[in-house]
Amino acid sequence: KAGVTQTPRYLIKTRGQQVTLSCSPISGHRSVSWYQQTPGQGLQFLFEYFSETQRNKGNFPGRFSGRQFSNSRSEMNVSTLELGDSALYLCASSGITGKYQETQYFGPGTRLLVL
Amino acid sequence: DQQVKQNSPSLSVQEGRISILNCDYTNSMFDYFLWYKKYPAEGPTFLISISSIKDKNEDGRFTVFLNKSAKHLSLHIVPSQPGDSAVYFCAARRNTGNQFYFGTGTSLTVIP
Numbered sequence: 001k002a003g004v005t006q007t008p009r010y011l012i013k014t015r016g017q018q019v020t021l022s023c024s025p026i027s028g029h030r031s032v033s034w035y036q037q038t039p040g041q042g043l044q045f046l047f048e049y050f051s052e053t054q055r056n057k058g059n060f061p062g063r064f065s066g067r068q069f070s071n072s073r074s075e076m077n078v079s080t081l082e083l084g085d086s087a088l089y090l091c092a093s094s095g096i097t098g099k100y101q102e103t104q105y106f107g108p109g110t111r112l113l114v115l
Numbered sequence: 116d117q118q119v120k121q122n123s124p125s126l127s128v129q130e131g132r133i134s135i136l137n138c139d140y141t142n143s144m145f146d147y148f149l150w151y152k153k154y155p156a157e158g159p160t161f162l163i164s165i166s167s168i169k170d171k172n173e174d175g176r177f178t179v180f181l182n183k184s185a186k187h188l189s190l191h192i193v194p195s196q197p198g199d200s201a202v203y204f205c206a207a208r209r210n211t212g213n214q215f216y217f218g219t220g221t222s223l224t225v226i227p
Contacts, residue, residue: 004158033215042121042219043159043204056214090158092215100208103149104215106158 002027004093004107012113018079021110025072025093031055032074033104034066037088046089049074050096081114088112118142119207121218129226134192136221138205141186145207145216150179150190153202153220162203163190195225 005024013019025032033056034046045058049068066076072093078085088111092104120139128134136150146167151159165172165179165188172179178191188205202220209216 006158035217040219043206043217045214045216048214092158100147100210103161103164104206105161106151108156108158111156 006091006107006110010111013081014115017081021076023074023091029093029095031094033092034076035090083114086114119216119218121221123221125222127224128195131194134195136190136203138188144209146210147208148188149206151204197225197227200225
């Protein structure tokens with residue numbers, strides 16, 4: 001099976017701009033989660049989508065939003081970029097057993113630099 | 116509030132020796148625990164997991180131990196190899212809310 005893919009891999013934006021990141025999950029996986037990784041902060045959970053619905057949300061401001069399409073592909077949008085949004089954004093997909101997520105598998109990430 | 120903690124930011128081990136990475140958690144609702152390995156500029160790669168109904172799970176050179184009473188998780192790598200040098204994240208899934216929580220990572224360096 002192909003793994004999780006994320007596009008673009010690298011992105012440079014300036015403050016105030018907005019950005020859209022894309023994630024294609026492993027075939028058959030219906031749950032997609034997004035994380036932000038910054039040095040020393042580990043992986044901070046942004047949100048999880050399942051069947052086109054946001055099921056869980058982390059503690060990030062409303063500038064961070066996402067959506068999931070019927071084919072399980074997901075996009076994440078950040079509006080009004082700030083310098084502190086510079087980070088590696090990771091997407092993870094998982095299957096579902098009953099009501100629980102199975103193991104999450106990660107994509108390579110999108111490195112966002114805000115100038 | 117960091118519910119999954121990795122208190123050692125870094126660890127150095129000689130090649131061939133055992134590497135022990137530790138992880139503590141605070142939420143008794145966690146029922147599934149995982150370890151991931153991450154190289155720079157790549158996404159985390161799943162290594163090994165353990166359910167809360169077990170106290171040990173082994174996969175080749177990797178063994179995960181779970182001590183529920185202490186809310187402590189550890190990953191043993193034996194023998195350690197230079198290619199094991201990476202950042203290791205532990206993660207836990209809550210049995211309600213269905214969300215994964217990650218630690219801040221431990222950078223392992225295996226010295227040849």
